Amino acid sequence: MASTFIVEKPTTAALRALNYTPEVEALRRRKRRTAKLGDFLSEMGSAYGAVFVRIDCDRDHGVELITQGDMFAAEPSGRIIRLDSMARPERHRVKRWQVLVSGAGTLGESELYGRSIIADDRLVDRYVGPHAMVLTFADPGSDDSLYTYAFLCSKPGIRAVRSTSFGTKILGLRKDLLRELPVPIVDNEVKHRTANLIRRCVEQRETYVRELQAARRVLEDLPEMREAHAMCAKRQARHVLWSGPLFTMNAWNYASTGGALNLLMQRWPGRLRDVVPAKKVFRGGRFQRISCDPPNGIDFLNQRDVFSIRPVPRRILHPNIDKSLFCVPPLSLLVGGQGTLGEGELFGQVALATPDLAKSGITEHLLRIQPVERAQAAICYAFLSTLVGRRLLRSTGVGTKLLSLREDLVLSLPYPSVDDQKSRKVQRHLDAASNARVDAANAESEAIRIIEEEVLPTWLA
Structure with a gap:
């Protein structure tokens, strides 16, 4: 939204209107004490803008390079490159609390662009590229550093970070302007309360990912899953002998998984159609998206948002379509239903619809899979979110460059045969993961609310 305001002391270092925001100028005019962002930091953006040639290699011999999208992903999946691709690798390595x-x-x-995320176990020891501005605090994990992070995540904080931009179409951040951003000083009680919420958010995010991995491990440890993993884990050209029915004339649908699909179909008598009705595998309806402002409308999540640890939804008016085509019930499976076959692409990846996601509208590009029973939904997610499951889902893709998952082929995929004990164990882990994600989202939202509704109004009034 356009705005007009007066800048009392413009600097010759920044002559673009973009480099000024009303909130930052108000903070600078107030007689109450503020601190500069740079005062809290020991290092800023040591790898920012460091361009290098990425040399791909096997995972056992390289490190994982994450993109900006991976930074915000619930489960990052970066590119594996040689460590010596970077001139100074240690500057690119992510450390906890950065x-x-x-x-x-x-x-x-x-x-x-301009949004911040705190480094937890999802990101630690991965490596960032030249587009990530990494802030290292002098006292990592302290009340000051976590309060400052909450400020940067607030709407005025995001606008403040974006006000340090330079460039034309693709903008970047100026370190000198970013270092000078004012951060409002508050009493210790507010600071400690905000910092504790961020600590809880980090703890619960780590629990969320850990519980998801534990749920998958129950199925990954099955002998037939280990055998299938060995058959399809490596991406390479393959050929198979196929004696079953031919639902398509595309060799990809049968050969892309090596012998994994045939193996699991022989070992497991069940099929996905046995637990998921045909009408419960579908993409949402197409509709017009009309932007609006809260409290009107509903949050709308695209494919990136569904797989993010902290979605950045668009606000739109509720479309005039059946709610079941727009929203999903908790524990639905959301699959990247359209895309390409790049190893880090969302196509074929599976997300679990936790209660916080179920409150929002979901893009029609995501394939919904909605098993009848809760226990069956847990097993479906645990299986399809493994590497083997993702390979099988991608094998149902049809099309040319932009593939789509074919619903009838998805329904024909094998369904795991597990005993009741394993089924209950998977469900316990996924329940814990779902609760942890909701708790983390609530904690971070409350920390940001304190900044936006308790701290800043007293400064900007």
């Missing part, structure tokens, strides 16, 4: 800022992009309302 704050990673998306440092290249555009000013769209739902774009990642």
Whole structure:
């Protein structure tokens, strides 16, 4: 939204209107004490803008390079490159409690550019590229650092970070302006309360990912799953002998998984159609998206948002279509239903619809899989979210460059045969994961609310 305001002391270092925001100027005018962002930091963006040639290699011999999208992903899946691709690798390695800022992009309302995420176990020991502005605090994990992170995540904080931009279409962040951003000083009680909420958010996010992995491990440890993993894990050209029915004339649908599909169909008598009605595997309806502002409308999640640890939804008016085509019930499976076959692409990946996601509208590009029973939904997710499951889902893709998952082929995929004990164990892990994700989202939202509704109004009034 356009705004008009007066800048009392413009600096010759920044002559673009973009480099000023009303909130930052108000903070600078107030007589109450503020601190500069740079005062809290020991290092800022040591790898930012460091361009290098990425040399791909096997996972056993390389490190994982994450993109801006991976920084915000619930389960990052970066590119594996040789460590010596980077001139100074240690500058790129992510450490716990660092704050990673998306440092290249555009000013769209739902774009990642200018947004911050704190480094937890999802990101630690991975490596960032030249577009990540990494902030290392002098006292990592302290009340000051976590309160400052909450400020950067607030709407005024995001606008403040974006006000340090330079460039034309694809913007970047200026370190000198970012270092000078004012951070409002508050009493210790508010600071400690905000910091504890961020600590809880980090703890629960780590629990969320750990519980998801534990649920998958129950199925990954099955002998037939280990055998199938060996058959399809490596991406390479394959050929198979196929004696079953031919639902398509596309060799990809039969040969892309090596012998894994045939093996599991022989070992497991059940099929996905046995637990999921045909009408419960579908993509949502197409509809017009009309932007609006809260409290009107509903949050709308695209494919990136569904797989993010902290979605950045767009706000739209509720479309005039059946709610079941727009929203999903908790414990539905959401599959990247359209895309390409890149190893880090969302196509074929599976997300679990936790209660916080179920409150929002979901893009029609995601394939919904809605088993009848809760226990069956847990087994379906645990299986399809493994590497083997993702390979099988991608084998149902049809099309040319932009593939789509074919519903009848999805329903014909094998369904795991597990005993009741394993089924209950998977369900316990997924329940714990779902609760942890909701708790983390609530904790971070409350920390940001404190900044936006308790701290800043007293400064900007």
